[in-house]
Amino acid sequence: MSVTLAALALLAVFLLLLVLSVPISVAIAISSIVTALFFLTWEQVVFIVMQKMNSGLDSFSLIAVPLFILAGNIMNNGGIAGRLIDLAQVIAGRIPGSLAQTNVIGNMIFGSLSGSAVAAAAAIGGTLHGREKDEGYDPAFATSVNIASAPTGLLIPPTTAFIVYSMIAGGVSVSALFMAGYVPGILMGLVTMAIAYVHARKAGYPTSPRPSLAEAGRVTLRAIPSLLLIVVVVGGIVAGxxxxxxxxxxxxxxxxxxxxxxxxxxWSAFKEVLLATAATSGIILFLISASSALSWVMAYTGIPDAISAAVLSVSGSTYVVYLLMVVVLLVVGTFMDITPAILIFTPIFLPMATELGMDPVHFGVVLVFSMCIGTMTPPVGSVLFVACSISGVTIEQVTRRLIPYLVALVALLLVVTYVPALSTGLPSLMGLM
Structure with missing residues (x-):
């Protein structure tokens, strides 16, 4: 069987199962088995696939995934969000549309602490929704700001997305990836704030009252213990x-x-946190296990090399190939959550990117950034649906407001893609690359 037929068989079975509403992890496992059967006997396929699924989870680094999920769930239920929102409001209080700006800063801080865009959209957006409604904010505008800023925490460390990528990419330094995410993540937040500022000025949204020095100091002191988590965790990892x-x-x-x-x-809330963590971790770990089998099937059939050769044959220009790669990743992000997308497309695009001279750390940032944008768009945009359910705004209502953010963030993604220093500068400066 040729590589083309293998790729078509894999894709056809996978898409058919998704259309039938089969969970994506099960769809990955079944499509891997079906494709492998074209090349090997049933006994060989069962033995090898089970072995690859088991070895895919045999990694000390993977223990970090459920632990960071647990930490994020504790933060989401442990009274930390309110303190961070108060600090964000002190920072953004004098900017027009201050509550929207508070939403952005709050999502950047809480999202980085929890490592979850959905948790940030729910915790920060949910807390601010009532206040914004009372001050006359357009619900669609407020929701669009929440959606556009929540994924910043997937780039600003600590984040499990980079840990998963590091494992799939063959041991790329987690410390380097963490440092590489800071500048693009902060730029993502600043771009969102700039667009929100322009709209707020036109709409005449108010600023918050200037807090007294004593009040600002009190709010900052209350937030410092939560902020120290970043210093302790990221600082400890980077320092070795x-x-x-x-x-x-x-x-x-x-x-x-x-x-x-x-x-x-x-105690009852803590038990619920443990159950929620176990459920989420089980889903992600089984997804990683199934994707390990898929990676082996693709490597065995030569699919990544064939895709790389096809893309590289389109143009000899590195810039054009980078553009094609980003377009594909953006399309993938609209249909797939970030973890399966990283697991499936890292083996396909990373070899091609490195062949063109892109550093694996740089590619990891581009990949995660692309998937961040995908969380904001239908049909699978998890942040989009969570934020809309919190505010009661329909997807149709928020889409028009969301377009300027999407355009600006795609433009920023291209800048990050074509200017490697934005990703690699900080880790290189710190001697991590």
């Missing part, structure tokens, strides 16, 4: 004090201590 997995364990312990100090989470 502990690994990403050990840093995730430290994050869990730190969040538990904060929750006990704040007395904001009951």
């Amino acid at each position: 004090v502990f690994t990403a997995t050990e840093g995730a364990a430290v994050a869990v312990l730190y969040c538990l201590v904060l929750s006990l100090i704040y007395r904001s989470m009951s």
Whole structure:
């Protein structure tokens, strides 16, 4: 069977199962098995696929994934969001449309701490929704700001997206990836703030009252313990004090201590957090397991090399190939969540990117940034649906407001793609690359 037929068989079975509403992890496993059967016997396929699925989870680094999820869930239920919102409002209070600006800054801070765009959209957007409604904000505008800024936490570390990518990419430094995400993540937030500022000025949205120096100091002091999590975890990982997995364990312990100090989470709520973490972790880990089998099938059939050769044959220009790669990733992001997209498309595009001279750290940032934009768009945009359900705004109503943000963020993605220093500058400066 040729590589083309193998690729078509894999794609056809996978899409058919998705149309039939089969969970994506199961669809990946079944399509991998069906494709492998064209080349090997049933006994060989069962043995090898099971072996690859098992070995795909045999990684110390993967323990960080459920631990960071647990830390994020504790933060989401442990009274931390309110303190961060108060700090964000002190920072953004004098900017027109200050509550919208507070939403952006709050999402940047909380999203980076929790590592979840959905958690940020729910916690920060949910808290600010009532205040924005009381001050006369257009619900569609407020929701669009929440949607556009929530994914910043997927780039600003600590984030599980980079940990998953590091594992699939063959041991790319997690510390380097964490540092590489800072500048693009912050730029993403600033671009969102700039667009919100322009709209707020036109609409005449108010600024918040200037807080007294004592009030600003009190709010900052209340938020410092939460902010120290970034210093402890990211600083410890980058300094080599502990690994990403050990840093995730430290994050869990730190969040538990904060929750006990704040007395904001009951025992029953903690049990619910553990159950939610177990459910989410099980989904992600099985997805990683199934994707390990898929990666082996693609490598065995030569699909990544064939796709790379096809794309490179379109043009000899590196810039054109980068553009094609980004377009494909953006399209993929609209149909697939970030974790399966990283698992499936890293083996396909990373070899091609490195062949063109793109550093694996740089490619990781481009990949995650592309998937961030995908979380904002239908049909699978998780942040889009969560933010709309919180505010009660329909997708049709928010889409028009969201277009300027999407255009600006795609433009920023292209800048990040074509200017490697925005991603690699900080980790290189710190001696991590």
